Amino acid sequence: MDFPELLKVIFLGVVEGITEWLPISSTGHMLLIDAFVPLNMSESFKEMFMVVIQFGAIIAVVTMFWDRVFPFQFKKRPTIKKEVISLWGKIVVSCVPTGILGILFDDFLEQYFGTAQTIAIMLIVYGLAFIVVETWNKKRTPAVNSTKEISYNTAVFFGVFQALAMIPGTSRSGSTIIGALLIGVSRATAAEFSFFLAIPTMLGASVFKLIKFGFSFSTVELQALLIGMTVAFAVSLLVLKLIMKYIQKHDFKIFGWYRIILGIVVLILFKTKV
Structure with a gap:
């Protein structure tokens, strides 16, 4: 791999590590x-x-929240953490809508929605949604303040909103967080459950894409993939810590404004490029 391509791969890894959790x-x-x-x-x-x-990025969230997502405890004798098993049950339920739609419509969405124009529109639409929902949510008291309080019905709701993120430009975490805020889940809880939900969702998507591509990598391709994942892991660890601290005192409006500005810029660049 030549140096310019290496820089591109590292840059993409940094972007993935930052944007996956925002x-x-x-x-x-x-x-x-x-x-x-x-x-x-x-x-x-x-x-x-x-x-x-x-x-x-998946490895990063597992590493950071290991005690929260690993269902076994080893002290004097192995024990099962019932609250973690319950959490995983809700996560699995949340993954069902995306899993079904992903298998059925993956090629269709890539062909017809993976365009700069679609991405720009979805950036703006969900940016506006964040501003509107956060403004409306400002005077409300959250009904759900921890992942333990999330019911299976709420988990299904998470799953439906996550499925909307299959359209590029939407944001998996953004869509699930907006849905969670609408039904009275606190910001921190919405973000945490979104992170946990990412583990099987992104793992399943990765395995699906690998099988679809095949495993006959060239040396350069394998290098690019490993470097990109390593950089994404390192950056994700930092971003996860920062975002959890940020949302303790701030809302998500700043991300809404960012999305709107970026969407407008992309539309302009897209029209210029065309």
């Missing part, structure tokens, strides 16, 4: 970057790379 659409950012600073790789590899690079 409600600003990691896939949208990755696709837009590749539109203007493309990797010198095959289209089939890039399609797979943009998803599988998220595996580094």
Whole structure:
């Protein structure tokens, strides 16, 4: 791999590590970057790379929340953490809508919605949604203040909103957080459950893309994938800590304004490029 391509891969890893956990659409950012600073790789590899690079981010969230997501405890004798098993049951329920729709409509969504124009529109639409929902939510008292209080009905609601994020530019975390705020879940709880929900969702998407691509990597392709995932892992660890501190005292409006501004910029660039 030559140096310019290495820099592109590192940059994409940094962008993935930052945007995966912020409600600003990691896939949208990755696709837009590749539109203007493309990797010198095959289209089939890039399609797979943009998803599988998220595996580094998955490892980061598992590492950071290990005690919260690992269901076994080893002290004097092995024991099962019932609250963690319950949490995973709700996570699995939340993944069902995305899993079904992903299998049925993955190719369709990539073909018709993976465009800069669609990404820009979704950035703006969900940016406005964040501002409106946070303004409305300001005077409300959250009804759910911890992941333990999330019911299976609430988990289904999370899953439906996560499924909306299959359209590039939406943001998986952004869509689930907006849905959670609408039904009275606190910001911190909404963000945490969104992070946990990312583990099976992103793992499943990564495995699906790997199987679809095949495992016959060239040396350069394998290097790019491993470097991208490693960078995404390191950056994700930092971003996860920062975002959890941030939302203790702030709302998500700043991300709404960012999305709107970025969406407008993308629309302008798209029209200019065309």
